[in-house]
Every structure is written in structure tokens, then in C-alpha cells.
Amino acid sequence: MLKTATLPAPSVLSSLDMALRWRASDEPGAPMLCHYTSDAGIGETAWFGAADVDLLARRVGRWLSAQGAPGDRVLLCLPPGVCFTGALFGCFYSGRIAVPVPVPGRFSHERRRIAAIAVNAGVSAVLTESKSAGHVSAWLAEEGLSLPALDVEQVEQVGLADDELADNDTDTLAVLQYTSGSTGLPKGVMLSHGNLLANIAAIARALDLAPGVRVGGWLPNYHDMGLIGQLLTPIVLGGSSVTMDPMTFLRRPYLWLRMIDEVAVEVAAAPNFAYEQCTRRVTDEQLAGLDLSRWEVALNGSETVSATVMERFTARFSRAGFRPESFAPAYGLAESTLLVTGSARRRPVVRKHSEPDAPAVDGGRSLVSCGRCDGADVRIVDPGSRSVLVEGEIGEVWVRGGSVSQGYWNAPELTAATFGGVTVDGEGHFLRTGDLGLVENGELYLVGRMKEIIVIRGMNLHPHDLEEAARARHPQLSTGCGAAFGVSHATAGELLVLAHEVAAGAPREEFAGLVSSVRLMVAREFGVELDGMLLLRPGGVPRTTSGKIQRGQMRSRFLRDEITPLHSDLTGRLRSLLAAQPTSEEVGS
The missing domain is CATH 3.40.50.12780 (ANL, N-terminal domain)
Incomplete structure (x- = not known):
């Protein structure tokens, strides 16, 4: 020892x-x-x-x-x-x-x-x-x-x-x-x-x-x-x-798991995509030589924790001793140093089924708790009225406490806007996270990013719902990453676009049929029209170092015509919007 x-x-x-x-x-x-x-x-x-x-x-x-x-x-x-x-x-x-x-x-x-x-x-x-x-x-x-x-x-x-x-x-x-x-x-x-x-x-x-x-x-x-x-x-x-070196993991995800085994690591953290990579790319032969029974806390702190990803990982690696209660969903951001809420070791993952204003996916959306708010001063606030919302209502997540940063370096106006949240009741010094969530029975559930919500005919659509549904229904997309976003049309309102990586080697002659199938799925399950779909090579969707999808960057690149897709299918109104601003990003500003 x-x-x-x-x-x-x-x-x-x-x-x-x-x-x-x-x-x-x-x-x-x-x-x-x-x-x-x-x-x-x-x-x-x-x-x-x-x-x-x-x-x-x-x-x-x-x-x-x-x-x-x-x-x-x-x-x-x-x-x-x-x-x-x-x-x-x-x-x-x-x-x-x-x-x-x-x-x-x-x-x-x-x-x-x-x-x-x-x-x-x-x-x-x-x-x-x-x-x-x-x-x-x-x-x-x-x-x-x-x-x-x-x-x-x-x-x-x-x-x-x-x-x-x-x-x-x-x-x-x-x-x-x-x-x-x-x-x-x-x-x-x-x-x-x-x-x-x-x-x-x-x-x-x-x-x-x-x-x-x-x-x-x-x-x-x-x-x-x-x-x-x-x-x-x-x-x-x-x-x-x-x-270990990040590139070592990206080249051979198995080595991360082998490190956990060989060096008796108790706590290891990663975003959703890392658990996905392990599930897909670790071979049966490699799995047979792993012992993950000493892995006590598998922290999952990516943008929106996916229940499906955790279920698949557990099903794959339970034979190596991995326990489902080792998963510890968490929520945090750099502005609050790191962690805001997290789940204790050996605590079963807590879920909430069906969110009131979200579209039904697989018969209802399953939200994963990011942990209890016992150790953090977390409020759910209406970003417009600044009223603190009651339990179960969706609003912006506000945080305050000793972990909250002093602000942004050499950016006083941005610091005041982000770190100077004051509720309608006069409570101040809150960090406005820009994340949407709700609290129920003391558990924090994340819904999405305020700036990434797509509003079509008064309906709020969360990008990760669309992306996950597309992957779940279409095997050619299941191994890749997607970015859904909206662009504003002068008369038609918000137009929906989905850019998604397609599996390497997928036959090009099937792309048109794939797009038609995705369009039909979006119409049936979300009640909206998909105005544009771009199929990209693996790695075509930009991510942050923590694996978060950079939807804003993808939207900007789309509006600047900086994407070279394997296949694209755009409606006439979306093409006319792009033709009207070939070098401008006014729509995206």
C-alpha cells in the first residue's frame, strides 16, 4: 500500500x-x-x-x-x-x-x-x-x-x-x-x-x-x-x-481505462464523448484484460449529461467490474472555479422523466441530475424579470459563494454583466451562468444553454435533443457528433439547421435518403421543418477541450460559407438567406 x-x-x-x-x-x-x-x-x-x-x-x-x-x-x-x-x-x-x-x-x-x-x-x-x-x-x-x-x-x-x-x-x-x-x-x-x-x-x-x-x-x-x-x-x-497525454487518449481510448486499472485510480473525470469513444472503440480482447472494479467515481461533467451514454458504457464495461453507481454526473464552469454540484460516490444516478416544455423523444425526455445543491447557493431565475422561480420551473442557473471567481481579467463591463446578478428581491453577487436548468427535490437538472435555444413559432427546441434523436434513429450518424442551430430569416423567422458527422465509409449514394429520413423524423417528433442539413466528415464539428459542442462557431462558419460538407440539402428560403449575405455575419451577430 x-x-x-x-x-x-x-x-x-x-x-x-x-x-x-x-x-x-x-x-x-x-x-x-x-x-x-x-x-x-x-x-x-x-x-x-x-x-x-x-x-x-x-x-x-x-x-x-x-x-x-x-x-x-x-x-x-x-x-x-x-x-x-x-x-x-x-x-x-x-x-x-x-x-x-x-x-x-x-x-x-x-x-x-x-x-x-x-x-x-x-x-x-x-x-x-x-x-x-x-x-x-x-x-x-x-x-x-x-x-x-x-x-x-x-x-x-x-x-x-x-x-x-x-x-x-x-x-x-x-x-x-x-x-x-x-x-x-x-x-x-x-x-x-x-x-x-x-x-x-x-x-x-x-x-x-x-x-x-x-x-x-x-x-x-x-x-x-x-x-x-x-x-x-x-x-x-x-x-x-x-x-496522461490527451492525444494518447484520443488515439487509443483503451489506454485511459488501462491506466485506471494498472495505477488503481479511484476518481477519473471525462465528458460524454470520452465514454462514447470507449464504448465504441475498446475491443472485446482489450476489455477482457481490464479490471475497473476499483474505479469509485466516474465523473461525467460535460455540457448535458446523457443517460443513454452512461447506460451503454455500463452495459459494455460491467463485465470488467464497472458499477453503474460509479457514475457521478456533475455541473460546473470555469467562472465558478470548477464544480457547482456533483454526485457522491456509490450514489445511484438520479433521473427526472419528461420536462414540461421539451419535445417528446423516445416517449419523453430523461433528464439526469447533476447532483444536490446542498453545498452551493444555486437559484433558478427568470432571466427577464429576475424573479426566483419555484421548484420544477425552468430558468437560468445563478450561483454565488466562495468558489465564484472575481471576474474576467481586464474586462470590467463583461464582469459586471456576468458576475453582478441581482434578483428582483435585491439579492446580489450572483454569477449568471447562461445555462438553463431546474431544481427538484434539491437536485439540479440542466436543460441547455440560453443562447443555443432555437425558437420556432414560439416553441423552444434544445439542440442536443435534435442531435441525439438524429443519432438514435440513424446508424450512419450514431458514431459521430452533431450541431443543431438556428438562423434568422427576415420573414420566415428562425430556420433550423443540423450539421452532423457521418460514419467514415458511409456510401455517398445513401446520403440523400439519409437526409430525407432525418427531415421526416424532425417533423414527426419535434413538429418543425428542418431547413438545412449538412453531412460532414468525422471531426467536422468543432468541440472545446472538454468535449462541448461549439454550436455558435459552427453557426458562424455556416453563415460565412466556411464549411465544406460531404453532402448538403438546403431549402430555397435558407439558400436565399445565405445568398443575401455572402460575406457578412450580421445574421449571426
Whole structure:
């Protein structure tokens, strides 16, 4: 049995760096961090203790202290592993604000986005590692950014002494967590040490996590679940974090499950699409060698948790020891650090059947509870009147409490609009999430995004209902991802469009029949006309790093005629709308 450190509760700590220093002093060799790799299917792990990370963090902190002043922002361009963790805590030790981003890759839009983050944050330095240093240097030159950069693997041997460490407290900014930014510039969510510690405490309560918990997964460090849920939570709770490269999962989903088995991971989180990928792509032979019985919490925190996805995953992997009660649906967002509500371990998934104003799909829509609201101040509010709604009514989800961020970096007007919610009764300081939901018997159920609702003849349509129904009825779509959205016509009102990936190798001669079948299904089950359908190659629908469908981006690309479908079928009124604005995005603004 691996020994774990004993730490005070998160509420006793005043900063995240206290947790690492405590662990480095109390049990320096206790396993805290490992990065899971694969070589021809053979797993290899290397454990690092708190003392290892503390030593690297002090060295990085020494270098940062010579580059500027406390409060400076520092770009972290590193993949998961000990180098990233040392760099992160090096920022904390020197009083800097960490800005995690992806390592600049080959896609120009990703490189431009990272540059936009660097400029928006006003970063003073860049941290990377040997394998990525060349890519980072080339990117800096390409973007004309003159910034000091450090390969943390080459940092000097002298680190900060105890009396040189920054005097952080709960109000000190720790991280700028940049949102996915499906349209426009990405926004930097300001997270203090207090926000992070409060949310880690909330995660421990909601999921019923014990000290010494082992958390593992493939989510990237620049995503809130990867950074906070997968890395910082086990560190603060005296446990251990196991990471793997996101591309490893995308290429071979089986390796994520094998990591959970081999390293005895208790808690692992992923969005819906990851569970779908495992269900479809893990072979019977691979399944036969898995033991998932020690997987206590399978967190599912994607945009709208799918009961169908969880049922299929459970049916497939129950023979490997996976239990249905291991699934823990959750709801959260970066603006509230990470978690708002979550389901405790070994708690059966709670469902609510049939939503009052949603169309009937499969005889009624099954909503999945994202957990109880016991630990969070959650209100369901009419976004127009700002009246707090009664139990069972659908409205915007408003949240307040210690986990709610201080706002967006250098964006006071947007901060006021998003974080300054005041009910008609005068209760204030609420985060307006933009998500629609309801509360029943203390359980939070998500319905969809306010901005993504499609209103046709007064009827509210939720995009994921349409997308899921299309997949459920048509095998050619069942393995792909879809994006339903509306576009406004001057006289006809809202027009419905569905872009959906089609299975690789599907015969093109069947595409016209497939579209006709989907149109008929939409008319029969939703009572509306489908004005446009585009069939795309696998990967054609954009997603965020957490797997959320970027419907707004797909809508913008459609209006700008930037999509090259395998097959498209548009009504005459939709074609006329597009012809009237060939280069404008006025309809989508």
C-alpha cells in the first residue's frame, strides 16, 4: 500500500502553496504525481514525491523572481507532468499568476488564440520544457512576442529559501483560467487561492472524497477539470494525481481505462464523448484484460449529461467490474472555479422523466441530475424579470459563494454583466451562468444553454435533443457528433439547421435518403421543418477541450460559407438567406 501524506482540511489552508510545502515537510517521499505513458501498449509510470515538486518549484520561483514583480502573469506552455506542476507552484512560490495554455501546435488558429491570451493577460514570461522549447521559441518569433522564456528542465540549481517565498493569502490571484472562447476573444477567469481552495473543499464534500484519494485522467492542464479536478484536488487532499497525454487518449481510448486499472485510480473525470469513444472503440480482447472494479467515481461533467451514454458504457464495461453507481454526473464552469454540484460516490444516478416544455423523444425526455445543491447557493431565475422561480420551473442557473471567481481579467463591463446578478428581491453577487436548468427535490437538472435555444413559432427546441434523436434513429450518424442551430430569416423567422458527422465509409449514394429520413423524423417528433442539413466528415464539428459542442462557431462558419460538407440539402428560403449575405455575419451577430 502506497503511503499518503496527512494534510489539514482545505479550509485551514490560506494558499495552495501551503499544501505543497506541508507535504514536502511532512512526508516528502509519499507518491504524489506520476505521468502515465505507453510504449507499444506497455504502461510505464514514474512517481514523484512532494519534495521533488517542491524543489523544482523553488528553482522556478527563483528564476521568476528575477524577471519582474509579484502579480505578474506567466504563460505555462507545458504538457501534463512534473514539469508543469513544478512550474505552476513556482508561480505560486514567487507570487506570480499562472496562465496555463496548450503548447503551440501546427494549427494557425490555435497559435493565434494562444497569442491572444498572452496579449490579453499581459504576460511577463513563458515557462516550457525541453521537448516543447523549440515549438515555443518558433511561436514567439512568429507572433513577434519578445518575452523571456525558461526551459524548466534547465533551470539553475539554487531555489528560493523559506523566507523568500511569497506571502500569499486567500485573496491573492493564483490563476487566470481562459475559457474555450468559441467565438470572439477568450476570457481570463480570475481565480484566487481562496476560490481554488473553496472549490476543492466543495469537490471533496460533493463527491465524498477521502484523504489520500488517487485521481487520474487525460484532461489537459489548461482545462479547468484537468487543472483543478485532476491535479490540484488530490495534491491538496494529500492524495496522488496520475496524468496522461490527451492525444494518447484520443488515439487509443483503451489506454485511459488501462491506466485506471494498472495505477488503481479511484476518481477519473471525462465528458460524454470520452465514454462514447470507449464504448465504441475498446475491443472485446482489450476489455477482457481490464479490471475497473476499483474505479469509485466516474465523473461525467460535460455540457448535458446523457443517460443513454452512461447506460451503454455500463452495459459494455460491467463485465470488467464497472458499477453503474460509479457514475457521478456533475455541473460546473470555469467562472465558478470548477464544480457547482456533483454526485457522491456509490450514489445511484438520479433521473427526472419528461420536462414540461421539451419535445417528446423516445416517449419523453430523461433528464439526469447533476447532483444536490446542498453545498452551493444555486437559484433558478427568470432571466427577464429576475424573479426566483419555484421548484420544477425552468430558468437560468445563478450561483454565488466562495468558489465564484472575481471576474474576467481586464474586462470590467463583461464582469459586471456576468458576475453582478441581482434578483428582483435585491439579492446580489450572483454569477449568471447562461445555462438553463431546474431544481427538484434539491437536485439540479440542466436543460441547455440560453443562447443555443432555437425558437420556432414560439416553441423552444434544445439542440442536443435534435442531435441525439438524429443519432438514435440513424446508424450512419450514431458514431459521430452533431450541431443543431438556428438562423434568422427576415420573414420566415428562425430556420433550423443540423450539421452532423457521418460514419467514415458511409456510401455517398445513401446520403440523400439519409437526409430525407432525418427531415421526416424532425417533423414527426419535434413538429418543425428542418431547413438545412449538412453531412460532414468525422471531426467536422468543432468541440472545446472538454468535449462541448461549439454550436455558435459552427453557426458562424455556416453563415460565412466556411464549411465544406460531404453532402448538403438546403431549402430555397435558407439558400436565399445565405445568398443575401455572402460575406457578412450580421445574421449571426
